[in-house]
Amino acid sequence: MRYFIGNWKMFGIPKSINILKKINSFYSKDKNRRKYRVIITPPYTLLETYSKYFKKKKISIGSQNCYHKDYFSSNTSAVSPYMIREAGATYTLVGHSDNRIEGDTNEMLKNKVDFALRNNLKVVYCIGENKTDKKNKKTFSVLQKQISKVLDKKFNKKNIIVAYEPVWSIGTGKLPTKNELTITTLHIKKVLKGIFKKKSLPVLYGGSVDGNNIEMFREIKEIDGFLIGGASKSSKKFIDIIKNYYR
Numbered sequence: 001m002r003y004f005i006g007n008w009k010m011f012g013i014p015k016s017i018n019i020l021k022k023i024n025s026f027y028s029k030d031k032n033r034r035k036y037r038v039i040i041t042p043p044y045t046l047l048e049t050y051s052k053y054f055k056k057k058k059i060s061i062g063s064q065n066c067y068h069k070d071y072f073s074s075n076t077s078a079v080s081p082y083m084i085r086e087a088g089a090t091y092t093l094v095g096h097s098d099n100r101i102e103g104d105t106n107e108m109l110k111n112k113v114d115f116a117l118r119n120n121l122k123v124v125y126c127i128g129e130n131k132t133d134k135k136n137k138k139t140f141s142v143l144q145k146q147i148s149k150v151l152d153k154k155f156n157k158k159n160i161i162v163a164y165e166p167v168w169s170i171g172t173g174k175l176p177t178k179n180e181l182t183i184t185t186l187h188i189k190k191v192l193k194g195i196f197k198k199k200s201l202p203v204l205y206g207g208s209v210d211g212n213n214i215e216m217f218r219e220i221k222e223i224d225g226f227l228i229g230g231a232s233k234s235s236k237k238f239i240d241i242i243k244n245y246y247r
Helices: 014-029 044-053 081-086 097-101 106-118 131-135 139-148 178-196 214-218 235-245
Strands: 002-007 036-041 060-063 091-094 122-127 160-164 203-206 225-228
Touching (some): 002 203, 002 235, 014 036, 014 044, 014 235, 091 106, 106 122, 122 139, 131 139, 160 178, 214 235, 225 235
Parallel strands (some): 002 225, 060 091, 091 122, 160 203, 203 225
């Protein structure tokens, strides 16, 4: 199974649902549709509207983040996993570099994953090294720490997906080489297997993915899907990624 996950970030209003309707129309008719899943993570403001519309359709809706405390609290602007699930979403991103930069600690991220899973949300846990880490050849150690400090062997591994997004690649157009990405993905799967034993979790790639470079990624069998940023805001660009992957 492959995953194509669109992260809209701070984009979208109610009528932007037309983008997803076009993607859903393509997805519903695609001869390869049983080989992959499409998940879109719009802003909190659109979760309930979009979740309700796509409840019985092919596309799944997820949140871009969740708070590290559950149910209700006095934390202004916070949205808990419970509230996200009640809005109808079935997935949530956790650990995106944007949120790490804003202060998410490993302890907070572990709580987010824990509470999300307790609320029957599937978690897309994001990891990735920055430019300095890469320059100092710390990619493997950074990724291992991000995984081992947050993912617990007691967590339900069936509901966890890991997304590798090198911070230095996001939105820059710069990509890891095929060899770099292959060995890094294998390293991530090895670390995950050490925690959860037996089979590893799905590992996705994210960072400047588009319809042109997807063919290179297709050759890396270790990658189980993609976390897509800018290109997911356009139905044509998002669909082109899927089309070119299965060409």
